[in-house]
Amino acid sequence: MVSRTGRALLAVITALAMVLAMASCSSGDDSDASRAVKDFADAVSRQDTQAAADLTTSPSQAAESLGVTFAGMHPKDVSVDTGRLVEYSDGSASFTLKTTWKWAGDRTFETKTSGSARQLSSGWKVQWDPGLLYTGLTADGRLQEIRTDATPAPTVRTAAGKPLMQMEPVNEITIDPAATKDLEKSVRALVAAVAPVAPMVTAKAINDKLVASQGQPVVAVTLRDADMQQLDSDPSRIAGVNVNKSGMLVMSDRRLSTPLSSGLTNYWNAIRDATAGWQVQLVAPGAPPQQLAGHQGGAGPDVQTTVDPNEQLTLGDAVVEVAQPATMMTVDASTGAIRAMAQNDAAAARNIEAGVAYPVGTTLNPVFDAVDAAGKGSDQKSAEPVLHSLGLGLTFTVPGMSLPSGTTPKVSSAAYHPTDYTASMLNMAALGVALERSGDNDPAQPYVIKGSKTKVTGGEMGKLDDAVVRQIRASMETTAKTGDASDLTKAPGLRALVGTNGPQGPGWFVGSQGGEVIVIYCEGEKSGTAALQVAQKYFTTR
Structure with missing residues (x-):
């Protein structure tokens, strides 16, 4: 009679034998499975969304995930290396990928992921999973590389050292012709909405911008937070109008206006560019962006001017x-x-x-x-x-x-x-x-x-x-x-x-x-x- 310990050992040996029966040796570079995986890696390296997606089991889902990630990462170069590939007797295979994203300035981000491939009637295909791009990435998520700026932002100062221009939160009010059924009505409503603080924003001024943009959204006006609070109605309720929060270098004293401001802004931007950092993020709906890599240096110096x-x-x-x-x-x-x-x-x-x-x-x-x-x-x-x-x-x-x-x-x-x-x-x-x-x-x-x-x-x-x-x-x-x-x-x-x-x-x-x-x-x-x-x-x- 076989003891309990013996029966357990026999079960382990049997299971192991089944696994070994399914697995084969590591596939050579000339196998169909290996070529399919390498073709997929090459297509990703070329940032050829459709070619890479067509080599997967779910082309439409793969194309969507790859497309948003390429757009979000906007790399200068991508290199994908395939690791050890193992084929199994059930018509599947496993492999590893090392993906290196590269940008200007020697910025790089590397991921190591694993995936599987399946032999279908149309040939070997990579089993699509967003995790091929980054472990834990979901179908509704994406990777993105963004610029980061040190805080506080530099201040442009007067000859006496007081603020002349400084970074302030502003509201970019845009109008999108494709998002309204009656563009003329939307333009009139927007002009009326901002009239209390921006009387120079006329229907003609907005329409001229729309004509020049050839159907693309345009910024009708940019308002400071204090100005937004003076409005009687919310512009974002107008069809085709959006209010986007951003930051802008503005005059500390709104009574001041000078042709020098454009050159000073360019100089300020050059400082911001020189001190800018970067960050790779994992973005998913309903959750704050997760930082995966990046670097941010110190804030740039203030701009000391001669202006009185x-x-x-x-x-x-x-x-x-x-x-x-x-x-x-x-x-x-x-x-x-x-x-x-x-x-x-x-x-x-x-x-x-x-x-x-x-x-x-x-x-x-x-x-x-x-x-x-x-x-x-x-x-x-x-x-x-x-x-x-x-x-x-x-x-x-x-x-x-x-x-x-x-x-x-x-x-x-x-x-x-x-x-x-x-x-x-x-x-x-x-x-x-x-x-x-x-x-x-x-x-x-x-x-x-x-x-x-x-x-x-x-x-x-x-x-x-x-x-x-x-x-x-x-x-x-x-x-x-x-x-x-x-x-x-x-x-x-x-x-x-x-x-x-x-x-x-x-x-x-x-x-x-x-x-x-x-x-x-x-x-x-x-x-x-x-x-x-x-x-x-x-x-x-x-």
Whole structure:
């Protein structure tokens, strides 16, 4: 009689024998099962969703899971290696996969999973399971790689160190033409909903965006949380309208508006990009994202600017004195620090930028006269070094300011009184600073980020010619006392250059007063007079 222990041992031996009967040796690379698994791995490596799905037992489910994961992971490269494959006598096989996801910057994420394959009437197929991508992944889940940003976000600060621009939660209100049966009605309802805080958002403005987007959703308006609380109705209740929460760099003082904001935002974004981290997440409905891998460094430094918000408000009031395009900049005469820059709506619509070169007309005639009187205006070769020392004929790339295209100033072949000379507002600012710092052989270029260095191309700001400087200053004093700028009041000690490029402009005002350089650029009819109007408003309100 067999003992109880013997019977148990016999059962184990029998079960083991059955397993061994089912299993075969590890499959070679040339077996049908091995080729099917390798083909699946190769298709995943190529990120070929349909090809990989067609090699599984459930192509539609596999295509959906693979598609959302490829989209969520957006890898630069995927490599899938197959491990030991074992075939069984019942027409199945088991295998392992090692999947390596790669992104720029040497970021990688590796998973090790196991799966099975089955021999069907159509051949060997990989048994579909989302766990092939990551152990524990379900049909309604996905993997995703996201950017992470350190907190707190950098603050853009004023010259006095106070916040000028900072990260705030905002609400992007979008409208999707495909999500409403009556787009015109939705647009009208949205305009009415945001009217209490955004009266400039009109049906025409939204429709123009929709036409440009060719049927894609557009952001109709972005509102701060405080503005959202002022609305009488919830925009998200309108058909086709969604409200998306996000973060944005905004002016700390909403009264401020400056063309400098776009360049400062770009500079801020560059800091965020340089300090950004990354994270791979397992995402499933009803559960918070689970971090699987990633890295996040420390927060970036604050952006220290030269901007004076009170000066910015004053310039904002000055440029709206005229209806035609007007842009104004003030610069510290001793350092080149840009204190403020403002433009009215007409100038903004024209995309007037500080780095773009515009015709100067008669504005710089006193400069050309001085260069000629010094015996250095006979030709372009002899005149250019003198003009360069004054900041003219150069291109300034200022960190924290937008970088427009086509900004290179030009001069005709006749350097003396050239008829097609152009200059940017930055050129004019550099000229004003150079004239104020004539005794200083270390030139100061315009800048807006403290500690940054402005790049100068097209020549060098070398040593100034004292005789040239004295004559230009004398001409500017005459212009302020008895010339075109003599009607300006409340500007003691003013020196100025005033001129136009003909009846249709543009017109310029370049002045120095009270340790400050003032540059005003206007376009349109009687633009020289308009520039003087803006200057007078500035002097009487600062």
